[in-house]
Amino acid sequence: MERGSAQATPAGAAVAADGASGTTERGPPAPARRHRTVLIVGNDVPRRQALAAALAAGRLEAITADWGNAALCLDSFRPSALVIELGTAAPVSLADYRALRARAPRARVPTIALAATVDAATVDAAARDGVTEVLPQSVEPGLVLHRLGNLLRVHDLLRGWRTSESRRRAIAEALPDTLLRVDAHGTIREVLALGRDGLGLALDVQGPGRRLDDLLPVPADCSFAELCATALARGTGAERELLRPGGDNVQAIDFRLVPIDAGHGLVVLRDISHRHGSDTVRRALHYDSLTGLPNRARFMSRLEDALGGQPRRSSVAVLRLQVDQFRRIEQSLGPAAADELLAEVGRRLIGMTEQAGGTPASAAGHVAIAGRLHQDAFAVLAVDLRGRDACDTIAEHIRSQLARPVSINGRDVRSTVSIGISLWPENGTDPETLLRNAALAANHARVDGTARLYTDTMRLRSLRSLDVEQQLQHALEAGQLSLQYQPKVDVARRRLLGFEALLRWESPVLGRVSPAEIVPVAEQCGLIQPLGEWVMRQACLDARRFNRDAAAPLPVAINVSAGQFAGGDVASTARRAIDMTGIDAALVELELTESVLMQDVGSALRVFHDLRQCGIRLSIDDFGTGYSSLQYLRRLPVNALKIDRSFVKDIADDKSANAICTAVVTLGRSLGLEVVAEGVETVEQASALRARGCTRLQGYLIGRPMPATSVAAWIGRGEWQRAIDRTELPLRAEY
Ligand code: C2E
Ligand code: MG
Numbered sequence: 001m002e003r004g005s006a007q008a009t010p011a012g013a014a015v016a017a018d019g020a021s022g023t024t025e026r027g028p029p030a031p032a033r034r035h036r037t038v039l040i041v042g043n044d045v046p047r048r049q050a051l052a053a054a055l056a057a058g059r060l061e062a063i064t065a066d067w068g069n070a071a072l073c074l075d076s077f078r079p080s081a082l083v084i085e086l087g088t089a090a091p092v093s094l095a096d097y098r099a100l101r102a103r104a105p106r107a108r109v110p111t112i113a114l115a116a117t118v119d120a121a122t123v124d125a126a127a128r129d130g131v132t133e134v135l136p137q138s139v140e141p142g143l144v145l146h147r148l149g150n151l152l153r154v155h156d157l158l159r160g161w162r163t164s165e166s167r168r169r170a171i172a173e174a175l176p177d178t179l180l181r182v183d184a185h186g187t188i189r190e191v192l193a194l195g196r197d198g199l200g201l202a203l204d205v206q207g208p209g210r211r212l213d214d215l216l217p218v219p220a221d222c223s224f225a226e227l228c229a230t231a232l233a234r235g236t237g238a239e240r241e242l243l244r245p246g247g248d249n250v251q252a253i254d255f256r257l258v259p260i261d262a263g264h265g266l267v268v269l270r271d272i273s274h275r276h277g278s279d280t281v282r283r284a285l286h287y288d289s290l291t292g293l294p295n296r297a298r299f300m301s302r303l304e305d306a307l308g309g310q311p312r313r314s315s316v317a318v319l320r321l322q323v324d325q326f327r328r329i330e331q332s333l334g335p336a337a338a339d340e341l342l343a344e345v346g347r348r349l350i351g352m353t354e355q356a357g358g359t360p361a362s363a364a365g366h367v368a369i370a371g372r373l374h375q376d377a378f379a380v381l382a383v384d385l386r387g388r389d390a391c392d393t394i395a396e397h398i399r400s401q402l403a404r405p406v407s408i409n410g411r412d413v414r415s416t417v418s419i420g421i422s423l424w425p426e427n428g429t430d431p432e433t434l435l436r437n438a439a440l441a442a443n444h445a446r447v448d449g450t451a452r453l454y455t456d457t458m459r460l461r462s463l464r465s466l467d468v469e470q471q472l473q474h475a476l477e478a479g480q481l482s483l484q485y486q487p488k489v490d491v492a493r494r495r496l497l498g499f500e501a502l503l504r505w506e507s508p509v510l511g512r513v514s515p516a517e518i519v520p521v522a523e524q525c526g527l528i529q530p531l532g533e534w535v536m537r538q539a540c541l542d543a544r545r546f547n548r549d550a551a552a553p554l555p556v557a558i559n560v561s562a563g564q565f566a567g568g569d570v571a572s573t574a575r576r577a578i579d580m581t582g583i584d585a586a587l588v589e590l591e592l593t594e595s596v597l598m599q600d601v602g603s604a605l606r607v608f609h610d611l612r613q614c615g616i617r618l619s620i621d622d623f624g625t626g627y628s629s630l631q632y633l634r635r636l637p638v639n640a641l642k643i644d645r646s647f648v649k650d651i652a653d654d655k656s657a658n659a660i661c662t663a664v665v666t667l668g669r670s671l672g673l674e675v676v677a678e679g680v681e682t683v684e685q686a687s688a689l690r691a692r693g694c695t696r697l698q699g700y701l702i703g704r705p706m707p708a709t710s711v712a713a714w715i716g717r718g719e720w721q722r723a724i725d726r727t728e729l730p731l732r733a734e735y
């Protein structure tokens, strides 16, 4: 008999195998493998046959048998699924099916039971005995066919999955590597193989939930959490060679990350210590591969040795060097060029440690050790310092050596370093303290781009910043912040131009804290965005109130710091505040300093255009103090320039301040920009400004910053007209 043809045989097969006739005429037929075979077991012959016909129509080979022959047919036909009928003509129960499964292991295939009653108890009991699905006996045969199709598909998928899973396990076991599935935070989600080289066990990777950063030596350039986040987001892999110290032995580990999807990756770890000679591995552990300088650990241990061997009276200094604007260089020239720059810094520092005498710097002292601490931070130990200014001389020497241009891809790249200096033993007796204090001094040096010697005030200031940071988070939530408003007037047209919003914080713990202190701390600790958002919303709300009964529009100017501008989406924040408060965008002005152009001029310009497109006015605050390029200024879509208070202050008696004010007024006029002078305190300053054509004034002479609730009364009392009159008084009175 041709068993392969499903349509041709079901009924025949039924007769052949069917014990209903009392005997099996031709014995069990040869097993059929080409088509999916389903064995229908039941004692109701017509019903079995009807079912067989329906299955055959669905291209399944149906074999039917009564319960007496079921085991025999299972062995002979090896069906892919079973359909069993329970208790109709002869009472057959689940016990019979249980017995069948016990006798014939091939009964453990997807099984549909057709039962007289289908209730929760029957389904539960059937499931416990291994039945996959229970249907009522009255069910249409076509539906049984449909369900069988689904069961077989799921069964096939499961079987395929089991096969590939056991293959995967075999491969994992055959490889020497440790395999881990990690998420985008660098946390282990699954340990797939522990590695035949024993690395997995040595690292104790057992059990998901551990972080790679806690298990592996963290690479110099970024943490594993950052590495996984960026590599998986980009869908790229990552490779690193890691060195793991352990007593005298150093283990070299090959780390590979292969993305699985955006949220998961496969980490492959292999011990490759044998590939390197032990010297190479040791060198790599102590030296930075990019610059050849001692790395942080090596520098610290050499520093410790050097300090231990110093006579108490000798003078020793630790200098911490920070490459200025490194991120900017990296962003504009690319990481390879940035690496080249760092390598050159390293070469020059090595040159200095090898330099013999003969220079003014060598007369002042000697650069004994240089090291790379991380990315763009280096450190130097200077010994045998002679004379009071020895440190400055050495720092100046280092700065001038590093300031020489570096040729990268045919382009001369200039970079400078900020240097912080700490002295041994005055500023610390151990390497950690000395380096920490030098780092603190380097932060101060960065502000003015020089070298700075550590002072205790720096530590106090940094402690104060820590206090401010801790209280600020709470202040935002507790509503301790407020805004005050300072008026601006046009004395020529006798008009009130609007108000500038200025942040105020009365802290119950720290007392009054000035915005000049709050803003840098907020920028450093990541609070500048929520703070900036609050200021914008509050200022827009207040501006709406001021304008409700105002005779003429009263724009409100909001200060935006460079860090706030660079770290967030100022245009969206402003749009949100405007939408939320329903204020007219033309009544909102943003005051930005020139330093917002420092990070990335192109994207700053785009944001300026976005803001102007929304109808928001823009002005450049503290103009003249920053990095002003006429080239950019010409292209900036701004409405006004604000002459910095420092120039206004000295306008009457300092020639250069006077010249700068005149120049800004002329510049503003030629570019079609308004010019506002800030910090006008005296009648003299006001008349000097007027004489130079600057008639828009702001300062204590016009009005001090006031709470929002006082603005209406201040206007109502005619204070601003009185202020304008004051600027015209002939007497030289100080306000
Ligand atoms: P700014 O924007 O240049 O504001 C002018 C500063 O000078 C204000 O100091 C103001 O109170 C003060 N001032 C105004 N007229 C005179 C005067 O005639 N004489 C003197 N001696 N001072 C005058 P304040 O409020 O301490 O703010 C300092 C700086 O903090 C501001 O300089 C601004 O850059 C920043 N700032 C203030 N509020 C905010 C804010 O909400 N967000 C951001 N990002 N920065 C703000
Ligand atoms: Mg301002």
Ligand code: MG
Pocket (backbone or CB within 6 Å): 621, 622, 642, 644, 645, 678
């Ligand atoms: Mg200003």
